[in-house]
Amino acid sequence: MLLSEARCGEKVRIKKLLGEEAILRKIEGMGLRKEMIFEIIQRCGRNILLKNGENRLAVSNDIAKKIEVELIEKGELPCKTSPCFEKTTKTKPKWRWCFLGKEE
Amino acid sequence: MKIIRAVLVGNPNVGKTSLLNHLAGSNLKIGNWPGVTVEKKEGKTYFQDFEILLIDLPGIYTLEELVSEDEKITFDFLYSKNYEVLLNIIETPRIERDLYLTTQLLDLEKPMILVLNMMDEAQKLGIEVDIKRLQDLLKIKVLSTNGRTGEGVKELLPAIVETYEQEIKPTKIRYETSEETKIKEKRLYFSQGLAKEVVKRKLLTKESFTEILDRFLIHPVWGNLFFLLIMYFTFKIAFDFSIPFSDWIEGFIQNFIGPLIFQIFIFLGAPSWVGDFFSSAVIGGVGTVLVFIPLIFSIYFLLTLLETSGYLPRVAFLMDRWTHKLGLHGLSVFPLVLALGCNVPALIATRTFQDRKDKFLVMTMIPFISCPARLVLFSFFATLFFSQPVWIIFFLYLLGLVFSILTSFLLRKTFLKRELSHFVMDLPPYRIPSLKIIFKIVWFHLQSFIYRAGTLIFLISIFIWLLLNLPPGIQKVEDSLAGKIGKTIGVIFSPIGLSDWRITTSLIPAFLAREAIISTMGVILLEEKTKEIKEIDLKEEAKTQILDLIKTFKEAFYGFFSLWPQSLSLNPEEAQGLKKEISKILTFKQALSFLIFLLIYNSCLATFVTMWKEGSKRLAFLFLGYSFALAWILAFIIYCLL
Numbered sequence: 001m002l003l004s005e006a007r008c009g010e011k012v013r014i015k016k017l018l019g020e021e022a023i024l025r026k027i028e029g030m031g032l033r034k035e036m037i038f039e040i041i042q043r044c045g046r047n048i049l050l051k052n053g054e055n056r057l058a059v060s061n062d063i064a065k066k067i068e069v070e071l072i073e074k075g076e077l078p079c080k081t082s083p084c085f086e087k088t089t090k091t092k093p094k095w096r097w098c099f100l101g102k103e104e
Numbered sequence: 105m106k107i108i109r110a111v112l113v114g115n116p117n118v119g120k121t122s123l124l125n126h127l128a129g130s131n132l133k134i135g136n137w138p139g140v141t142v143e144k145k146e147g148k149t150y151f152q153d154f155e156i157l158l159i160d161l162p163g164i165y166t167l168e169e170l171v172s173e174d175e176k177i178t179f180d181f182l183y184s185k186n187y188e189v190l191l192n193i194i195e196t197p198r199i200e201r202d203l204y205l206t207t208q209l210l211d212l213e214k215p216m217i218l219v220l221n222m223m224d225e226a227q228k229l230g231i232e233v234d235i236k237r238l239q240d241l242l243k244i245k246v247l248s249t250n251g252r253t254g255e256g257v258k259e260l261l262p263a264i265v266e267t268y269e270q271e272i273k274p275t276k277i278r279y280e281t282s283e284e285t286k287i288k289e290k291r292l293y294f295s296q297g298l299a300k301e302v303v304k305r306k307l308l309t310k311e312s313f314t315e316i317l318d319r320f321l322i323h324p325v326w327g328n329l330f331f332l333l334i335m336y337f338t339f340k341i342a343f344d345f346s347i348p349f350s351d352w353i354e355g356f357i358q359n360f361i362g363p364l365i366f367q368i369f370i371f372l373g374a375p376s377w378v379g380d381f382f383s384s385a386v387i388g389g390v391g392t393v394l395v396f397i398p399l400i401f402s403i404y405f406l407l408t409l410l411e412t413s414g415y416l417p418r419v420a421f422l423m424d425r426w427t428h429k430l431g432l433h434g435l436s437v438f439p440l441v442l443a444l445g446c447n448v449p450a451l452i453a454t455r456t457f458q459d460r461k462d463k464f465l466v467m468t469m470i471p472f473i474s475c476p477a478r479l480v481l482f483s484f485f486a487t488l489f490f491s492q493p494v495w496i497i498f499f500l501y502l503l504g505l506v507f508s509i510l511t512s513f514l515l516r517k518t519f520l521k522r523e524l525s526h527f528v529m530d531l532p533p534y535r536i537p538s539l540k541i542i543f544k545i546v547w548f549h550l551q552s553f554i555y556r557a558g559t560l561i562f563l564i565s566i567f568i569w570l571l572l573n574l575p576p577g578i579q580k581v582e583d584s585l586a587g588k589i590g591k592t593i594g595v596i597f598s599p600i601g602l603s604d605w606r607i608t609t610s611l612i613p614a615f616l617a618r619e620a621i622i623s624t625m626g627v628i629l630l631e632e633k634t635k636e637i638k639e640i641d642l643k644e645e646a647k648t649q650i651l652d653l654i655k656t657f658k659e660a661f662y663g664f665f666s667l668w669p670q671s672l673s674l675n676p677e678e679a680q681g682l683k684k685e686i687s688k689i690l691t692f693k694q695a696l697s698f699l700i701f702l703l704i705y706n707s708c709l710a711t712f713v714t715m716w717k718e719g720s721k722r723l724a725f726l727f728l729g730y731s732f733a734l735a736w737i738l739a740f741i742i743y744c745l746l
Binding site for chain 1: 115165166168169170198201204205322424428433434458526527528529530533
């Protein structure tokens with residue numbers, strides 16, 4: 001799966017950075033590297049806030065789409081402390097509070 | 105004496121500049137967000153028989169790919185300039201991340217020292233680093249420091265000398281391949297292995313200070329509310345705390361210092377023009393500007409607190425939700441907040457941008473953000489013409505922001521059209537800044553404000569005073585050269601209600617420095633006024649001044665702790681001295697039109713030059729014309745509507 005698909009509260013392992021763009025190399029330098037485990041602590045607007053130890057990184061969705069990850073732990077409640085809006089469908093954007101859980 | 109050039113290099117926001125400030129006793133700008141240093145900075149110190157030149161480079165995450173101008177500066181320096189020792193600064197709590205850059209620096213094969221900064225923070229987080237093992241593995245000196253307190257910093261000097269003299273070069277990674285991807289992979293594994301070997305982490309279950317604060321401060325809903333509250337209290341405290349002191353300084357200069365010096369002149373038998381020059385150019389010019397020292401102090405104190413606490417990156421993260429709708433990423437917030445302190449460093453801070461169009465766009469937004477020089481003006485005129493000055497100042501700040509956003513929106517849709525760039529940002533932990541460091545930074549800003557008042561403003565005041573007295577023998581001040589110039593350009597400003605030559609003349613030096621408006625008006629109005637030599641009883645006046653000062657402290661104390669702005673309601677009729685004279689030549693309508701013109705029109709010469717240097721000549725001139733036209737039209741609308 002891609003990082004952009006990960007939900008709040010989930011823990012993911014970075015598998016691969018897809019592409020050779022300079023920004024991806026920078027992200028690697030910032031600590032988002034292969035085999036590292038990150039927790040998604042907030043999704044807000046177009047951004048995802050990730051945490052690994054003392055490292056906290058905010059990345060936008062377009063970058064997250066270029067990062068392949070493996071889900072290793074599901075959060076009990078996505079976005080349990082940080083409600084935020086997110087798009088649920090591609091064709092018809094529908095806004096809702098993401099702490100209500102994933103729409104089936 | 106031998107010179108050792110030691111280069112400080114590391115990831116952004118690891119405390120390189122703080123270490124340089126401790127080592128060289130400098131006052132370079134620091135902050136708790138990535139991208140504070142965007143150009144090469146230097147400082148020097150002496151140790152034994154050596155002059156150690158410390159070179160601070162902008163932070164860089166990797167040398168493998170470059171995305172912004174500041175990273176290019178670091179890269180070019182490391183690969184093409186001469187230096188003797190490399191000081192690789194590591195943020196110890198994030199040592200695993202930082203060692204990746206270290207592995208790239210090893211390839212430079214230069215004498216090197218590894219500096220584990222922020223060791224105190226690492227210990228609090230249960231992180232232990234085996235320094236001896238790290239030294240053995242890398243075969244270089246490894247030292248631990250605390251950039252906030254300066255602990256361990258002095259030990260760097262003998263280490264630099266030893267590394268230089270013995271040419272202590274680090275271990276070399278054997279890649280055994282020339283393939284770029286494999287080299288990168290090897291570097292990555294090397295750094296990960298190194299970190300595993302030397303770092304031990306205790307399992308801490310309690311939440312960190314940063315995690316607790318972030319629950320509220322970057323919360324998608326409460327975070328915005330907290331941001332508004334923080335900004336409100338920043339300006340409320342700055343204003344309420346400084347106004348009583350400014351009033352006291354004004355009274356002290358006009359009622360005590362002025363008459364005292366006059367008495368000294370009389371006692372010495374000095375000619376009348378000396379007293380005239382003193383009252384107009386010094387008291388009326390420089391003195392009027394110095395009244396605002398408390399305001400400058402408090403605004404810089406609070407802005408420095410914000411910059412060093414780690415809150416700014418959170419603002420950028422929060423604001424990206426709104427700014428990306430305008431085609432800008434949240435990082436644009438950094439220069440815009442910096443512009444509240446001064447437009448010039450804010451323009452330079454755009455070097456961190458990856459795209460030139462983004463850079464130009466933010467550059468055109470910055471001059472609309474009011475700096476303390478404009479706040480000085482706003483507070484001077486607002487307290488004089490409006491019964492509720494706080495709301496007027498708030499309105500002006502907001503109006504500046506609105507036009508900043510409108511300009512960017514317009515440009516994004518036309519000349520600077522491009523798709524929204526991605527957002528990547530490192531959120532540093534919150535840090536409680538040292539008061540000593542904050543006061544040092546504030547003192548640096550105050551010094552430059554006083555220096556400007558003593559040099560530029562003083563020279564402008566002398567020049568204006570001369571223009572007011574030329575040609576020699578004029579009967580009326582308005583027949584002077586200054587009067588003629590003011591009347592000539594009055595044609596342009598007459599439709600916006602500013603036809604009085606005294607006002608238009610003061611607009612000319614405003615391009616050099618905004619606060620020069622007040623000093624120029626002071627010089628003109630005091631020159632027009634019939635000179636009265638006021639005799640004072642020095643003992644009595646000194647006693648009054650001391651009692652007033654005690655009262656001032658009391659007012660400032662209450663102002664600081666009140667929730668509602670204390671300076672919200674003032675009585676303009678109580679204005680004295682220069683303020684009283686100015687209130688005679690301007691009406692409420694004219695004052696508002698004047699303030700709006702000054703708000704929108706390109707801030708000052710320094711901003712224009714920096715825009716030229718950092719952007720382009722065309723951009724600087726086009727913006728100058730645009731801001732002038734916009735300022736004039738807005739002032740005209742306001743003047744006609746009211």
